[in-house]
Amino acid sequence: MLLSSVAERVYWMARYIERAENTARIILVHHNLLLDLPRHVEFGWEALVTITGNRERFHEHHEEATERNVLRFLIADHNNPNCITCSLAMARENLRTTRAIVPRSAWETLNDLHAWTRDNLNNGLSRRGRFAYLRRIIDYCQLLAGKLSGTMSHDQTYDFIRMGRNMERADMTTRVIEVRASNLLPSINEELKPFVDIQWKSVLDSLAGYQMYRRHVHVRIRGREVLRFLLHDERFPRTVHYCLGEVEQCLRGLPGNEAALRVLGRAQRMVREVDVTEILSDGLNSFVDDLQQVHTQLHEQLTATYFQPLDGQHPGLQAVSA
Amino acid sequence: MPIEWKDYPGDGSYDELITPGGNARAAARGAVRYIGSLSDEDLRERRDAAELAMQVMGITFTVYSEGEEGGIDRTWPFDIIPRILSAHEWRRIEAGLQQRVQALNMFIADIYGEKKIVRDHVFPREVLAKSVNHRSQCEGIRPPLDIWAHICGSDLVRDKDGTLYVLEDNLRVPSGVSYMLENRLVMKRVFPELFENYSILPVDGYPTRLFDMLASLSPRPADYPTVVVLTPGIYNSAYFEHSYLAQQMGVELVAGSDLVVLDDDCVYLRTVGGLERVDVIYRRIDDLYLDPEAFLPESVIGVRGLMRAWRKGNVAIANAPGAGVADDKVVYAFVPAMIRYYLDDDPILPNVPTYLCMYKPQLEYVLDHLDELVVKPANESGGYGMLVGPSASKKERQKFAELIRKDPRNYVAQPTLSLSTAPTLCDGRVEPRHLDLRPFILSGETSHVTRGGLTRVALKKGSLVVNSSQGGGSKDTWIVETGDK
Structure with a gap:
């Protein structure tokens, strides 16, 4: 028997851990990208705020998207519930209440990471300390995922962790595609042509997919191929296709899954049927928008079916999601 | 340097382990000799080992403090020198507690039923009228087996002359039993050699007994009952215990929002597979927050309709709502009279004169x-x-x-009682510290008293306050067979 509240908490725990990891990774990649671009190119930090879906919230509190403003906002800012430290705090709260169910050593690792991230914040904000700081957050999140996968029974509870992780991954992948691919540079002019490749590489890097892309797809980086890879690849664990497949596997083993499977099927069909060449020349934005809408519906359906089997009460702990 | 018990600085109170002449009491002899033979360094090492074990096992209680989100988990100070009682003395205490809780249960049932004790002028009506723990919502209800206080934690203290008194009976949501269990585990790790040569009565059967007692209350005895532990949540100071007991019993730990009462007046658990009927609730929430429909409407930690379901007999609640009516310092003074009235017996354990x-x-x-x-x-x-x-x-x-x-x-x-002391390791020295004892009494089809209980000790010199929130710690409590009858 799995309590709805426990299912919801571990689902959110997994989402928040994944969110922290993804946020750390895109900051790291962006940081590297900026170092590669010519100095006079106006390519600021705003894109990061957009990718994480926090534009409005950011501008409520900041006039300018300066490096420091954006970094603080994404790493540790109480006005941003999706910042790294807030995500880790929420993951921790959700795990704290399910300690009896999730392996003890995972709790200890998360607890550690949460405290360390907070205590070493200045390293994350400084240019010099940033790489090591973000790297460590990413590594610890992976360590956590490993502990959960390697020391916890792969039962229904674990399925909710897996669904949370993959829902968040799919979400991040579509966001990165939307912002990065549709608006690669402020305007692509002659001078910046050579840098287009670098940017596509950073798209892959943002999703930790560069190496696998080169191995399995192509040595050369081509926009169309990258997009196809991120949407369709069957073996890389952060592609939209792969993440939705993981969610499907979990759902198949759960009771009362019809409604959720229907929504999921719609998302899978959209991804399967899309013509990458076509949307790349026109309509990428509306495709991603539609995809994100279905993604949200899927989350809502999971919530309605499993977390609130009877009415609208929220047993779990969650911040406003983006 | 080994401990010189002759120089043990007794403060005039009764000491549980050492006589005024500096000798060990019979039941404590082996432990006192052994601990006395250890060097300062040995003692320190054992203390550190105990502390580490506590941390690793995650034995904590929650403390509120300003500026922290919610509360923080602290390990509870633990002293490695056990408090030791002879099985001979314990048998009398056990009988006394059973007698007492039986009378208390009969009293609660009477108060919400016929009120004979009031009619017979043994218990004054005006005390009842002013009792803040009396729940008019419980009038006329008859819970299974007529038992209201299924789990009772009674505090015992010993005065200068060695008399053991009952100081109070906790009938609402008594806590501490998890520390009793964990303290024993820690002691076994730290002093395994003492357990080899002593016959110390075991305590680890408690979760099983608790589960059996709770299961016996189920309104659907034919099926395997669904038992849950209902907690106010992680910010409650006893959350560790709620989670611990649920885990030990192998039942779900739930919050009010996990439960729902439907139109059929049955209680259900929200699970990913839909709703599942609940038979027995071990609640660790106070009466007033239990059901916003029956008690405080603003309660957000309770379950709407729970009292309806209970009244209809569709769910058992332990302790029963309203049981706290006997958990009142005025009512306490009448317990000896209750024992005489309901059981026609003399109280085995005395009350503190009140x-x-x-x-x-x-x-x-x-x-x-x-x-x-x-x-x-x-x-x-x-x-x-x-x-x-x-x-x-x-x-x-x-x-x-x-x-x-x-x-x-x-x-x-x-x-003013002086509270007995026991040798306690303080800053590397062994000094007397005051303590009390909270045994737990389970009442169902049969009744069971824990073998010993939770000994709480005031770690500050001269202090009589044993509460964990105010500088108290705890000790393992040993009931030891000595051979005397």
Whole structure:
């Protein structure tokens, strides 16, 4: 028997851990990208705020998207519930209440990471300390995922962790595609042509997919191929296709899954049927928008079916999601 | 340097392990000799090992503090020198507690039923009328087996002359039993050699007994019952215990929002597979927050409709709502009379003599002797709102005299007991520290008393306050077979 509240908490725990990891990774990649671009190119930090879906919230509190403003906002800012430290705090709260169910050593690792991230914040904000700081957050999140996968029974509870992780991954992948691919540079002019490749590489890097892309797809980086890879690849664990497949596997083993499977099927069909060449020349934005809408519906359906089997009460702990 | 028990600085109180002459009491002989032979370094190492074990096992309680989100988990100070009682003495205590809880349960059932004890003028009606723990919502209800207080934690203290008194009976949501269990595990890790040569009665059967007792209350005895532990949530100071007991019993730990009462007046658990019927709730939430429909409407930690389901007999609740009516310092004074009235028996364990300010002559006595007495409000727990006469200033005593005159029903007074001590490791030295003892009594089809209980110790020199929130710690409690009858 799995309590709805426990299912919801571990689902959110997994989402928040994944969110922290993804946020750390895109900051790291962006940081590297900026170092590669010519100095006079106006390519600021705003894109990061957009990718994480926090534009409005950011501008409520900041006039300018300066490096420091954006970094603080994404790493540790109480006005941003999706910042790294807030995500880790929420993951921790959700795990704290399910300690009896999730392996003890995972709790200890998360607890550690949460405290360390907070205590070493200045390293994350400084240019010099940033790489090591973000790297460590990413590594610890992976360590956590490993502990959960390697020391916890792969039962229904674990399925909710897996669904949370993959829902968040799919979400991040579509966001990165939307912002990065549709608006690669402020305007692509002659001078910046050579840098287009670098940017596509950073798209892959943002999703930790560069190496696998080169191995399995192509040595050369081509926009169309990258997009196809991120949407369709069957073996890389952060592609939209792969993440939705993981969610499907979990759902198949759960009771009362019809409604959720229907929504999921719609998302899978959209991804399967899309013509990458076509949307790349026109309509990428509306495709991603539609995809994100279905993604949200899927989350809502999971919530309605499993977390609130009877009415609208929220047993779990969650911040406003983006 | 090994401990020289002859130099053990007794402070005039009764010591549980050492006689005034510096000898070990019979039941403690082996442990005292052994601990006495250890070097300072040995002792320190064992203490560190115990501390580490506590941390690793995650034995914590929650403390609120300002500026922290929610609360923080702390490990509870633990002293490695056990408190030891002989099985011979314990058998008498056990019988006394069973007798007491039986009478208390009969009293609660009577109060919500026929009220014979009031009609027969053994228990005054006005005490009932002013009781804050009396729940009119429970009138006329008859829970399974007529038992209301399924889990009782009674606090025992020992005075100078060695007499053991019952200080109070906790009938609402008594806590501490998880520490009793964990303390024993820690001791086995730290002093395995002592367990080899001693016959110490085991305590680890408690979760099983608790589960069996709870399961026996199920309204659907034919099926395997669904039992849950209902917690107010992670910010409750006893959350560790709630989670621990649920885990040990192998049942779900739930919050109010996990439960729902439907139109059929049954209680259900929200699971990913839909709703599942609940048979027995071990609740660790106070009465008033249990059901916003029946009690405080603003409660967000309770379950709407729970009282309806309970009244209909569709779910069992332990302890039963309203059981706290007997958990009141005025009612306490009547327990010996209850034992005589319901059981036609003399109390085996004495009450601390208690003056009830509601009676004029006793009120006069209390006001005249404020400098010797401890004055307590009837319904506070955790040592709040008390006056300790001998250590209070004249001004404080005057203030209290006024409070008492204004609301005499709300105050009782007792002579100041000195509380027994036991050797405790303090800054590397062994010194006497005051302590009490909370055994737990389970009542179902049969009744069961834990073998020992939770010994709480005031770690500050001279202090009589054993509460965890105020500098208290705990010790393992050993009931030891000595061979005497």
